[in-house]
Amino acid sequence: MHNQSFDLSLKEISKIEGTAGIDVKVTDGKVEDVKLKLTDYRRFYTNAVRGKPVNAVPQLVARICGTCSNAHLLASLKAIELGLNITPSPQTQLMRRLLTNGLMIRDHGLHLYVFALPDVLGKDSILDFDEANPHEHQLLHDTFTVKQAGNQLSVAFGGRSVHAPYPTIGGFTHFPSNQDIKISIKQLEEARPAALFLIKVFTNCSFNQEDKTLYVSLTHDHYDFLDGLVTTSTSLKISPSEARPHLNRIDIPYSQGASYTWDNQAFMVGALSRINLAKTKLHPSTQRDAASALNFFPSTNIFHNNLAQAIEILHCLDDSLDILRSQTFSPEPLAQSSQAEGQGTGIIEAPRGLLYHAYDIKDRLVTKAEIIVPTGQNQLSMEKNARQVVEKNLDQEKEIIALELEKCIRAYDPCISCATHFLKIRWL
């Protein structure tokens, strides 16, 4: 099959968030073209928020994405608070950290168990797992134990795991009851053995796609998703407000999602970048119990994004349990400021990587908004590695090539809803 010519068109990659496809063209055994197309229709959120009161904006932009809505909410709150000089209380910061941990556990859980695990077990779907097989039976039950623990933590602190209603500018409008916290502690404890087993499963997974690319994430004095400096694997460390000039937007004519380079090169954000750059900051119990898995990092194997997500689930369980066992939460007023205008840049780590929200505010109305999502940042890297997957598998049947392509794209855990929120930048 080495000198074959063929076209391959995957219209809808399954088991990802949103709709994306890949077109491949091979002529006489040479890969001519691999195009990754993000095909969700744009919804124009950054246009729609212009002229809206700042109080309405975080809940609206949360609707960019279902699965990581709470990340958009928190990035938006951070940008607005920075813009208006509002300083959230230490309790608010802790509650946001727990809300984020819940998001990571639930969202990574969905990706690893429901989207990625069928590839590892050679199955089409979690629906095909064999309950009579002890290994598959265990993983099936673990799926829901882990997801539920993350879901419950988000419900306790945010009111809902998707589009959480309680977080707002300056703090929270509701506070968890002792009963909520008791339930969360119990469910997080139950999820811990499952997370350890999941790490083992992805440690033993032999999938490999090497890419000595640039990795970018926030780093801080502890393993922090909400605060820190933007850091690269080439040792650049800058404040979030200095990040924008490094990101260059590239419009791909066949993709509805905008893509980005970092200093003019393809790069990668997400769990793999975070663990590569900050594994020594993970919770001590996570470092102890995931020690052999952590030996793989820093890694240049794209598929280790899955292993990195599994390690992050364990970290979020350990971090949350520590906080919930030692802290109490009581109602407090929202932090406020009388400032009505300013500019704010909020960068946080969403489950899939660096999430950038920036707003100009005047008379407490948003006058300009820019949002850059992780999947847009990973888009060029995904396409580059998809091409290599085709080249590596040219001697295989088309069906195998298609499966290998889907596995590679899935390893990035792309979120097409996010990538097609659309941003319109006026280049001045």
Add this chain to the structure above:
Amino acid sequence: MSQAKKLRLGWFSFTCCEDSTIMFTELMNEHFFEWKKLIDFRHARVLKAKNTLDELDVAFVEGAIASDIQAEKLKEIRSKSKKLIAIGSCAVTGFPSAQRNLFPPEMKAEIQHILDQFHHAEKIRRLDEIVPVDAIVPGCPMDTDKFLKLLNQLLIEFDITPITSPLTTNG
């Protein structure tokens, strides 16, 4: 083991943030093992790669309709489904995905080249502007208690054992 009759179900997403899909996968934390016995997931891209769009008892459809291609796909789903249910705010009301319908002319002009390039429809529409909708589950994301109640009604309607576990959620 006898092969009991199952509800032939499809889950489809159009233009939206897919929040209801996420709530659907969260409901599985409680209901997966029960659903597996009662439901034949014919088409659910979030759960499986090998999907079939053939005769369905029920199609759950989230998202608004942003293009002619999506409208045709929705009509195909309708023609193959005995019941079609609109799931979540975008499917039921169009919004927030339909927010560009309300843009002032100068904002519309800014996005027009994108609409042209990717063949968006003139307006974003809710499902019942294109096909008959048998029931709705509103909410942004969908109201999960209403969804569970409706699913149970459908199971009864199609002569399948109804769900016995609690029909309320805390999320």
